[in-house]
Amino acid sequence: MNNHDKAKEKRERLRQEELKNNPTGSLNDALNRGNNGNLTDLTGGMGWKGIGILIVVLIVGYVLYKLFF
Known part of the structure; x- marks a missing residue:
């Protein structure tokens, strides 16, 4: 369970770094999410x-x- 928690924290940290580096990309994804429903x-x-x-x-x-x- 400890390794799973560490992996989760690492993914979240990488996601946060990506959002800081590319804020308009995440905005574009959010705006187009409705058009690309699954x-x-x-x-x-x-x-x-x-x-x-x-x-x-x-x-x-x-x-x-x-x-x-």
């Missing part, structure tokens, strides 16, 4: 029913797209 962000707040409905909607949408185009 599946984990989308499904993180959903339960299993919500994910199931999302999958069904995607499949139905794909089938309808293939039928008409």
Whole structure:
């Protein structure tokens, strides 16, 4: 457990140093985070029913797209 704590502290120290050296880079990352969302962000707040409905909607949408185009 002690090595894990040391590694955590080292990562945090490196992160803080990077923020000091490149403050505009972290601002850019924060501003663009919403544009580059991922599946984990989308499904993180959903339960299993919500994910199931999302999958069904995607499949139905794909089938309808293939039928008409």
